[in-house]
Amino acid sequence: MFLYGFFDYKYDLNGFTSDIYSANHIIFLIIAFICLGIVAYFVRGAKEKNVLIFVRVLSIIVTVLEVAKISWESYYDVVKGDGINFFGLAPIYTCSLLIYCSIIAGFAKGKARNVCLSWLCTIGLMTGLVALFYPTGLNWYPVLTFGGMHTLLFHYGLVLCAVVCLASGYKKLEWRDIYISMIPMLALAVIVIPVDYIIKSDYMQIYNASGIPLIQDFAAILANHNLRWLFTILMLSSYMVLSFIVIGLYKIIEKLCKKKNNEKEDHA
Numbered sequence: 001m002f003l004y005g006f007f008d009y010k011y012d013l014n015g016f017t018s019d020i021y022s023a024n025h026i027i028f029l030i031i032a033f034i035c036l037g038i039v040a041y042f043v044r045g046a047k048e049k050n051v052l053i054f055v056r057v058l059s060i061i062v063t064v065l066e067v068a069k070i071s072w073e074s075y076y077d078v079v080k081g082d083g084i085n086f087f088g089l090a091p092i093y094t095c096s097l098l099i100y101c102s103i104i105a106g107f108a109k110g111k112a113r114n115v116c117l118s119w120l121c122t123i124g125l126m127t128g129l130v131a132l133f134y135p136t137g138l139n140w141y142p143v144l145t146f147g148g149m150h151t152l153l154f155h156y157g158l159v160l161c162a163v164v165c166l167a168s169g170y171k172k173l174e175w176r177d178i179y180i181s182m183i184p185m186l187a188l189a190v191i192v193i194p195v196d197y198i199i200k201s202d203y204m205q206i207y208n209a210s211g212i213p214l215i216q217d218f219a220a221i222l223a224n225h226n227l228r229w230l231f232t233i234l235m236l237s238s239y240m241v242l243s244f245i246v247i248g249l250y251k252i253i254e255k256l257c258k259k260k261n262n263e264k265e266d267h268a
Contacts, residue, residue, distance in 0.1 A: 009076040010140040010147060020135060024143035025152075029132065032156055036163055046168040052106060054164055059102035062157050066091055066099055069150045087201045092192050094204050094239075095127055097184050098158050117171045118180040121162045126242035128158025136211040166250065173250045178243040185239055193232065206235040 004013055019025055043051070070089050077085050091099060101116035101124065108116075132155050141147030165171040189204065196207040208223065209215040209231075222231040 004142055004145055006144070007072070007146050009073075009080075011076075011080065013140075013142070016142060017139075019138040019142045019148060022138075022143065025135075025138060028143060028152055032132065032152075032159075036159065039160065040163050040167040043164050043168045046164075046170070048170055051164060051168050051170040055102055055161065056106035058157055058161055059099065059106045062102065062154060063099050065150060065154060066096070069147070072146065087199060090195075090203065092188060092195070092203045094123075094185070094188070095131060095155060095158060097188060098124060098128075098154070098161070101184055102161060115180055115183050117165060118173075118177045119184045120158070121165050121171050121173060122177055122181040122243040122246045123185065123239050124158045125162035125246055128155045128162070131155035132159065139211070173247045175247060177247055178240050181243045182240060185236060189236055196232075204235075206232045209235065 004016070070091065073089055074084055077083060077089075097119060101119050105113050105116040105120060132152065135151050135155065137151030138148055141151070143149065143152065166173070189206070192203045192206065195201060196203055200207070202208050202210045205212060207219075207228070209219045215235075219228070219231045219235075222228055
C-alpha cells in the first residue's frame with residue numbers, strides 16, 4: 001500500500017499503478033450513488049427557480065475546479081521542465097462540456113438553454129456514469145489526492161446535474177433530444193478535430209480513444225488502414241446511442257409513473 005500527499009504530482013507517485021476499482025474507488029461509488037438516490041427523492045417537484053440556482057452554482061464550482069486543476073498541473077509541468085501540456089490539459093474533452101453547458105443552461109435563456117440541458121441530461125449523464133465507473137484519471141492519481149478527487153467529483157457533477165434536472169421535472173426529454181444533444185458535441189468537435197489531427201492529441205477521444213479498452217484497438221486498426229477519419233465519425237455518431245439509451249429509459253419510467261398514478265386515481 002502506498003501513501004501519497006494530497007497534492008502530489010503524478011510523475012512523483014513512485015510505485016503507483018492504478019486506483020480504478022480500488023477499495024477507495026468502490027467506497028466513493030457507494031456513497032455517491034446513495035447520495036444521488038436521496039437527491040432524486042427530495043428534488044421531485046422542485047421549483048424551477050431553485051433548480052436554476054443549483055445549475056448556476058454547479059457551473060461556478062466545476063469551472064473553479066477545472067481552472068485550479070489546469071493551473072496546478074501546468075505549474076508542475078513547467079517546474080519539471082516539460083512545459084505546458086497542450087496535449088492533455090486544455091478543457092476541450094467531451095466531459096468539459098459540463099462547464100460550458102452548465103453556464104449556458106444556468107445563465108442563458110430560450111433555445112440555447114434547452115440545447116445545453118438536452119446535452120446535460122443525455123450525453124452528459126452517460127459520459128459521467130461511464131467516467132465514474134471507469135475513471136481513466138485514476139490511472140494517474142490515487143482517489144485520495146487532488147487529481148483523483150477532481151476527476152471523480154467533476155464527473156459526479158455531470159450525473160448530479162442530470163439527476164436534479166430530470167427528477168425535478170425541470171427538463172423533460174423527448175426523442176428529438178437525440179439530435180439536439182449533439183449540437184454541443186459537434187460545436188466542440190469543430191475545435192477539437194483540427195487540434196487532434198494537427199498535434200496528434202486525443203481530445204474528446206475521437207483520434208485514437210487512448211485508455212478505452214477495445215475501442216482504442218479498433219481505432220488503431222482503422223488508423224493502420226488510413227481510416228482514422230472514419231473512426232472520428234463513428235466515435236462522434238456513437239454519442240447518439242448514449243442519448244437514445246437515456247431517453248428510452250426515461251420514457252419507460254415516465255410511462256410506468258403515469259400507469260401508477262392512473263391506478264391510484266382509479267382506486268380513489
